[in-house]
Amino acid sequence: xxxxxxxxxxxxxxxxxGKAYNLNVLEQSGLNVPKWFCISSECRESDLQELQxxxxxxxxxxxxxxxxxxxxxxxxxxxxEKSSYAGQYETFLNVDRSLLLEKIQECWQSAxxxxxxxxxxxxxxxxxxxxxxPKCFDExxxxxxxxxxxxxxxxxxxxxxxxxxxxxxxxxxxxxxEGSNVVEDKVPVCTYYYNTTDKIYYFEKQDEAKELxxxxxxxxxxxxKKIHNIFNNYMDIEWCIKDNELYILQARPITTxxxxxxxxxxxxxxxxxxxxxxxxxxQSFIKEAYYRVFKGAYTRLVKNKxxxxxxxxxxxxxxxxxxGRVYYxxxxxxxxxxxxxxxxxxxxxxxxxxxxxxxxxxxxxxxIGFLMHAFVALNSVYLLATVNxxxxxxxxxxxxxxxxFNKKFSSEINNKELLNLYGELTEKxxxxxxxxxxxxxxxxxxxxxxxxxxxKMNIKDYEMETNKYISGLAGINSxxxxxxxxxxAGLVAxxxxxxxxLKEMKTDEDFYNYIKEKGNTGQEVVLIDVLNYYIKEFGDxxxxxxxxxxxxFRVSPILLIKKIIEYVENKENLDSIEKSFLEQEDKIKVKxxxxxxxxxxxxxxxxxNREISRLNxxxxxxxxxxxxxxxxxxxxxxxxxxxxxxxxxxxxxxIQKATNNIEIDLKKIVNERKIxxxxxxxxxxxxxxxxxxxxxxxxxxxxxxSENNNKWDKLQxxxxxxxxxxxxxxxxxxxxxxxxxxxxxxxxxxxxPGWVFLLTMAKGIISEKGSLLSHTAIIxxxxxVPSIVRSxxxx
Numbered sequence: 001x002x003x004x005x006x007x008x009x010x011x012x013x014x015x016x017x018g019k020a021y022n023l024n025v026l027e028q029s030g031l032n033v034p035k036w037f038c039i040s041s042e043c044r045e046s047d048l049q050e051l052q053x054x055x056x057x058x059x060x061x062x063x064x065x066x067x068x069x070x071x072x073x074x075x076x077x078x079x080x081e082k083s084s085y086a087g088q089y090e091t092f093l094n095v096d097r098s099l100l101l102e103k104i105q106e107c108w109q110s111a112x113x114x115x116x117x118x119x120x121x122x123x124x125x126x127x128x129x130x131x132x133x134p135k136c137f138d139e140x141x142x143x144x145x146x147x148x149x150x151x152x153x154x155x156x157x158x159x160x161x162x163x164x165x166x167x168x169x170x171x172x173x174x175x176x177x178e179g180s181n182v183v184e185d186k187v188p189v190c191t192y193y194y195n196t197t198d199k200i201y202y203f204e205k206q207d208e209a210k211e212l213x214x215x216x217x218x219x220x221x222x223x224x225k226k227i228h229n230i231f232n233n234y235m236d237i238e239w240c241i242k243d244n245e246l247y248i249l250q251a252r253p254i255t256t257x258x259x260x261x262x263x264x265x266x267x268x269x270x271x272x273x274x275x276x277x278x279x280x281x282x283q284s285f286i287k288e289a290y291y292r293v294f295k296g297a298y299t300r301l302v303k304n305k306x307x308x309x310x311x312x313x314x315x316x317x318x319x320x321x322x323x324g325r326v327y328y329x330x331x332x333x334x335x336x337x338x339x340x341x342x343x344x345x346x347x348x349x350x351x352x353x354x355x356x357x358x359x360x361x362x363x364x365x366x367x368i369g370f371l372m373h374a375f376v377a378l379n380s381v382y383l384l385a386t387v388n389x390x391x392x393x394x395x396x397x398x399x400x401x402x403x404x405f406n407k408k409f410s411s412e413i414n415n416k417e418l419l420n421l422y423g424e425l426t427e428k429x430x431x432x433x434x435x436x437x438x439x440x441x442x443x444x445x446x447x448x449x450x451x452x453x454x455x456k457m458n459i460k461d462y463e464m465e466t467n468k469y470i471s472g473l474a475g476i477n478s479x480x481x482x483x484x485x486x487x488x489a490g491l492v493a494x495x496x497x498x499x500x501x502l503k504e505m506k507t508d509e510d511f512y513n514y515i516k517e518k519g520n521t522g523q524e525v526v527l528i529d530v531l532n533y534y535i536k537e538f539g540d541x542x543x544x545x546x547x548x549x550x551x552x553f554r555v556s557p558i559l560l561i562k563k564i565i566e567y568v569e570n571k572e573n574l575d576s577i578e579k580s581f582l583e584q585e586d587k588i589k590v591k592x593x594x595x596x597x598x599x600x601x602x603x604x605x606x607x608x609n610r611e612i613s614r615l616n617x618x619x620x621x622x623x624x625x626x627x628x629x630x631x632x633x634x635x636x637x638x639x640x641x642x643x644x645x646x647x648x649x650x651x652x653x654x655i656q657k658a659t660n661n662i663e664i665d666l667k668k669i670v671n672e673r674k675i676x677x678x679x680x681x682x683x684x685x686x687x688x689x690x691x692x693x694x695x696x697x698x699x700x701x702x703x704x705x706s707e708n709n710n711k712w713d714k715l716q717x718x719x720x721x722x723x724x725x726x727x728x729x730x731x732x733x734x735x736x737x738x739x740x741x742x743x744x745x746x747x748x749x750x751x752x753p754g755w756v757f758l759l760t761m762a763k764g765i766i767s768e769k770g771s772l773l774s775h776t777a778i779i780x781x782x783x784x785v786p787s788i789v790r791s792x793x794x795x
Contacts, residue, residue, distance in 0.1 A: 002054050002058065003040075003047075003050065003054065004039055004040045004042070004043040004047060004050070004051050004054055005037050005038070005039065005040070005054050005055070005058050006020070006037070006038045006039075006040050006143070013076065014041070014076060014141070015040050015041055015042060015143065016038045016040065016041065016074060016143045017038070017041055017073070017074030017075050017076055017141070017142060017143035018074060018075065018076065018252070019072065019073065019074040019075075019143075019145060019250060019252065020036075020038040020074040020143050020145050021074075022231070022250065022251050022252060023036060023145065023250055023251075025230060025231070026227065026230070026248055026251055029226070029230050031223065031226070031227070031248045032245065032246060032247050032248060033247065033248055033249075034147055034148045034149075034150050034247050034249065035062065035063065035147065035148040036145055036146060036147035036148065037058060037062075037145075037146055038074060038143050038144065038145050038146070039051065039104060039143055039144040039145075039146065040143060041074075041075075041076060041141045041142055041143040045105070045108075048101060048105075051101065051104075052101050055097075055100055055101065055146070056097075059097055063148060067097075067148050067149070068094050068095060068096055068097075068148075068149045069094075069095045069097065069100060069146050069147060069148060069149055070091065070092065070093050070094075070095065070145075070146075070147045070148075070149050071091070071092040071095050071100060071103040071104060071107060071144060071145070071146060072089075072091045072092075072107070072144070072145045072147070072250075073089035073090065073091070073107045073110065073111075073142055073143075073144060073145075074142065074143035074144060074145050075089065075111065075141060075142040075143070076141040076142070076143075088110075088113075089107060089110045089111065089142075090103075090106055090107050090109075090110035092106070092107075093149060093178065093180060094149055095149075100146060104144045104146075107142065107144045108142055108144070111142055147249070150240050150242050150247055151178075151242065152177065152178060152179075152240035152241055152242045152247075153176070153241055153242055153243070154174050154175065154176060154177075154210075154212065154216070154240065154241040155174070155175065155177060155178050155179035155181070155182050155238075155239070155240040155241075156172060156173045156174035156175060156179065156182050156189070156220075156238075156239060156240075157171075157172075157173045157179070157182065157183070157236065157237065157238055157239075158170065158171070158172050158173075158220055158221075158223070158224045158236075158237040158238075158239055159171040159172075159234070159235075159236055159237070159254060160224050160225075160227065160228040160233075160234045160235045160236075160237065160254070161234035161254060161257060161692075162193070163236070163254050163256050163257065164256075164696070165256075165257065165258070165691055165692035165693060165694070165696065166689060166690065166691055166692070167234065167257070167259070167262065167690040167691070167692055168195060168196045168197050168688065168689065168690040169193055169194065169195055169196070169689070170193075170194040170196060170221060170224055171191065171192065171193055171194075172191070172192040172194065172212075172217065172220055172221070172224075173189050173190075173191050173192075174189060174190050174192070174209075174212050175187040175188065175189040175190075175209065176209075176210055178240075179238055179240060179249065187209075188205075188206035188207040188208060188209035189206050189209050190203050190204070190205050190206070190209045190210070190211055190212065191203060191204045192212075192217065194221055195684070195686045195689075196225070197358065197686065197687060197688040197690075198684070198686050198687055198688075200684050200686075201684075202682070202683060202684055202703050202704060202705050203703075203704050204700065204701055204702055204703060204704070205702065205704055216241055216244070216246070219246050220239060220246060223237075223239070223246060223248060224237060227248070227251055231251070231253070233253045233254075234253065234254045234257055234259075235251045235252065235253060235254065236251065236252050236253070236254050237250070237251045238250045238251075257692045258692045258693040259692060261692075261693045262331075262362065262690060262691070262692065262693075263320065263329065263331070263690070263691040263692075263693065263694060263695055264329070264330045264331050264362055264688065264689075264690050264691075265320045265322060265327035265328065265329060265330070265688065265689040265690075265691070265695060266327055266328050266330040266356065266358070266687065266688045267325070267326070267327045267328070267685070267686075267687055267688070268328065268330075268354050268355045268356040268357065268687070269328070269354040269355055269356075270319075270326060270327065270328050271685075271687075271749065272751060273546045274286070274325075274326040274544075274546060274547060275544060275685070275749065276325070276544075276681070276685060276734075277324040277325065277677055277680055277681055278321070278324060278325065278326045278547055279324075279547070279548070279549045279648040279649055279677065280648070280649055280650060280651045280673065281548055281549070281628055281647060281648045281649070281650055281651065281652065281655075282546075282547050282548045282549060282648070283321050283326065283651070284651045284652035284653070285548060285624060285652065286319060286326070286546075287319050287321075288426065288652075289426070289429075289430060289433075290318045290319050291315055291316050291317075291318065292426070292430035292433075293430055293433050293434045293436075293437065294315050294318050294336060294434070294437070295308070295312070295315045295434075296430065296431070296432075296433070296434030297336075297434035297435075297437045297438065298311065298315060298336065298339075300379070300383065300434065300435075300438075301339060301340075301376050301379055301380065301383075302339065302368070302372065302375070302376055302379075303375075303379070304368075304372065307368055307372070311335070314332040314335050314336070315332075315336075317329050317332055318332050318333065318336075320695045321695070322689055322691075322695045322696065322697060322698075323680045323683055323697045323698045324676075324677050324680035324681075324697070325680070325685060327689065330356070330362065331362040334347065334361050334362060337350060339368065339373075339376055340376065340380055340441075341373070341376065341377035341380055341381075346441075346445065347361060349444055349445055349448035350441070350444055352448065354444075355789065357687060357688075358688055383438045384438070384441075384442050384445075387435065387438045387439050387442050387606075387609075388605055388609065390432075390435045390438075391435060391436070391439050391609040391612075391613070392609075393432075394432050394433070394435055394436070394613070395609070395612050395613065395616060397432065398613070398616035398619070398620070399616075401425070401428065401429070401619075401620065401623070402619065402623070404425075404428070405421075405425065405623045408421050408424070409421065409623075409626065409627070409630075413630065414634065415631050415634050415635070415655075415658075415659040416659055418627050418630055418631050418634075419631075419655070419656065419659055421627060422624070422627050425620075425623060425624070425627075429620055436610075436613045439606055439609050439610060439613070440606075440610060442602065442606050443602075443603060443606030443607055443609075443610055446599050446600075446602035446603040446606060447466070447470060447603040447606075447607075449599045449603075450466055450470065450596065450599045450600055450603055451463065451466040453593070453595065453596050453599060454466055463718065463719060464719050464722050467719065467720055467721060467722065467777070467781055470600065470603055470604055470607060470781075477608070477611045477612045477614075477615045478611040478614065478615060478778065478779060479779070480537075480538070480615070481538040481541045481615075481757075482757065482760055484534055484537070484538060485534070485538075485563065485564065485567060485757070486567065488530055488531075488534060488564055489564055489567035489568045491526075491527070491530065492527075492564055492565075492568050493568045498527055499565070499568060501514070502561050502564060502565055503565060505558060505561050506558070507558055508556050508557055508558045510558070511557045511558055511561060512557075515528055515531070515532070531557070531560070534553070534560065535553055535554050535557060535560065538553070539552055539553040539554030539557075539560075539622065540552050540553075540554055540618045540619050540621060540622030540625070541553070541615065541618050542559070543735045543757075543758075544735075545618045545621060546617070546618070546621050548621065548624055548625045548628050548648060549645070549648035550625075552622065552625070554622055554625075554626075555625065555629070563757055566761070567760075570742050570761065607778065611778065628647055628648065629644055629645070629647070631647055631655060631659075632644030632645060632646060632647030632648075635647060635658070635666060640658060640666045640667065641666055641667060641670065642667060642670070646666075646667075646670045649669070649670045649673040649674060649677070650666065650669065650670065654666070654669065676697075679698075679700045679703065680697075680698070682700075682703035682705070683698060683700070683703060684705065685749060717766065717767075717788040717789055718788065718789050719787075719788055720777035720780060720781060720787045720788065720789050721777065721780040721781045721783075721784065721785055721786050721787040722786065723764070723784070723785075723786030724786065725745065725763050725764045725786050727743055727744055727745045727763040727764065728743070728744045728745065729744065729745045729747055730744045730745070730746060730747070731747045731748070732746050732747065732748040732758075733748075735748070735758060741758055741761050741762055742761050743761075743762075743763050744762060744763055745762065745763050745764040745765065745766065746758065746759075746762045746764070746765045746766070747765075747766045747767075748765070748766075748767055748768070749767070749768045751765070751767055759779050759780060759783060759785055760783060762785055763785070763786075764785060764786040764787065765780055765785060765786075765787045765788075766787070766788045766789075767787070767788070767789045777789055
């Protein structure tokens with residue numbers, strides 16, 4: 001019986017210390033831990049002779065003669081949830097058995113070093129700040145771990161969460177040789193960032209660092225997940241690999257994370273409007289717009305200044321931005337929905353219609369009382385009952401805005417006047433824009449009720465039948481840009497001379513020169529009138545149209561010319577599109593139901609209103625884009641920017657400062673941001689990011705995407721437009737760079753309203769994002785293009 005040596009049977013942390021306790025838990029849970037034992041914290045200097053005898057006997061019985069060891073501290077407070085003591089005590093590697101007793105003593109002595117006392121003082125201060133009782137560090141209590149050394153091929157550290165504060169991002173640092181070389185930067189390393197929600201990753205590679213084999217990497221990740229579940233905590237894990245065998249060396253909690261104030265960013269639905277990278281000026285505009293719109297909707301519902309003020313901090317942060325990508329701050333959305341009547345039933349419907357994959361609900365609790373809940377319930381019923389008339393009024397108001405804008409805007413307008421116009425338009429537009437949120441919620445609810453009704457009627461493939469029932473919406477506004485484009489293509493197709501003129505246009509300047517010359521001579525007036533009309537009415541509809549930095553037909557009319565030629569040269573597809581406009585989808589034959597008809601009428605009316613407001617919204621963003629480009633042009637002419645498009649790399653407050661003659665180097669800011677945002681483009685787009693306390697941007701040196709990220713067998717998703725097609729598949733990473741899609745099946749992460757021009761040419765579409773009411777679903781149904789959204793990978 002050993003007096004001072006403890007191992008697998010000992011689970012008393014006060015005897016073996018924090019590090020040994022965790023190591024024991026790992027081993028008992030089936031993790032591959034190198035052979036080890038622990039010297040009890042009860043052992044003292046006076047026990048050295050007896051301890052030496054125990055060690056010699058134990059090693060002879062349990063280890064090989066040529067084994068060498070690591071000697072590490074295992075203090076009682078070490079590797080705890082609040083204090084890790086990482087690097088504070090001594091650790092010795094490759095220790096010969098003859099030197100073990102000496103190194104054990106040195107471990108004990110390290111407890112009295114100045115750095116340890118300084119660390120403890122910091123821990124006491126932090127505890128006092130958090131109103132916690134500080135721990136007593138004066139009593140000497142330290143176990144010591146003796147562990148067989150592995151001569152590894154690779155070593156490293158696995159963080160079950162990014163210690164900088166991303167809870168659903170695991171970080172793996174790996175390098176060749178022993179772990180000390182990795183920690184002390186003696187060898188080049190690879191750092192992997194693995195998103196646990198999407199199961200994809202990228203990595204940064206130093207110099208000639210050797211990458212991990214994909215199977216080894218996946219084993220490390222799976223072990224990290226298991227260890228996280230064992231301790232129910234985010235752990236800092238040391239590991240090594242020898243001859244393809246993974247060893248876990250130690251695990252301790254990451255003490256830098258704030259898990260009480262979690263910020264969840266989710267790109268469900270919003271990724272349709274703001275896919276990939278969104279530049280700073282657009283971020284400024286949409287953050288302010290979302291705040292004002294949601295505050296307006298909240299005011300409509302509660303009509304109580306105190307409650308509105310108490311929730312202002314949530315309303316101001318409906319959106320979050322990380323590394324150039326826009327997300328919903330999903331907990332703030334749940335907080336907003338939580339005030340609605342029947343919120344527990346509404347939230348699942350909202351999640352489905354928004355395409356929210358992760359159903360976990362995080363709500364910032366708000367106490368508004370029974371009477372206020374009753375008032376909100378009555379007010380909600382009133383808003384749902386009157387939403388259609390309010391939407392008609394709003395849509396009519398939208399049509400008046402362009403005239404207001406055209407009266408105020410001119411080629412001579414200066415930046416102060418432009419900022420005033422920017423502010424005036426913002427005030428006008430957000431005044432009643434919040435009613436679109438009520439319309440969206442109404443549409444979500446009644447579409448969900450239609451689907452639920454079919455399900456209760458035991459109709460087979462009820463989702464597909466719901467699609468049929470809410471499609472065939474005559475005159476839906478989202479189709480108007482395509483219908484008009486088809487007409488223009490038809491006109492051009494019958495006139496070889498006009499087609500040749502358009503084919504000879506290569507730049508925007510060619511277009512403007514043609515308009516100017518032919519306009520003066522009166523020749524080809526019909527074509528000029530048609531093109532001008534189209535740009536006036538639909539010039540702001542484009543791929544990624546809600547990003548101010550996007551090129552639209554209005555900004556770059558040569559894009560329109562290319563699209564017309566594309567339609568003309570695909571006569572067969574053009575005929576098919578025209579035919580689809582003339583046909584209406586046959587509704588399924590179901591037993592007459594007054595309730596079903598009511599639900600359907602409300603759902604389809606909401607969809608129509610939604611598409612009208614989307615087209616109007618694109619025009620509004622077009623005006624803001626025009627203002628922004630003019631501001632950029634003025635800055636360029638005064639020498640503050642290299643070109644007018646650089647304005648999109650500035651935040652609104654920076655433009656204000658420069659306009660008000662506050663000293664600011666716009667060129668320097670833009671140049672730095674271009675470098676920064678170029679790096680952001682190389683990071684994968686994640687569907688969800690969970691931050692500890694506050695979102696932030698990544699500071700990256702170099703980024704590599706693993707080719708093994710797509711290790712899955714098949715896709716499954718939600719059907720939105722029925723049909724079976726076969727064809728060549730084209731994966732669309734950047735729709736702006738796609739030239740030939742005729743007759744192909746498009747596979748993409750998401751679509752936005754501007755994709756309508758691509759969908760008309762496609763044979764089918766599969767989108768990773770979306771829902772029954774996403775733009776992909778609505779347009780594909782109307783065009784009778786088979787589509788699947790919310791496609792997920794099956795492993």
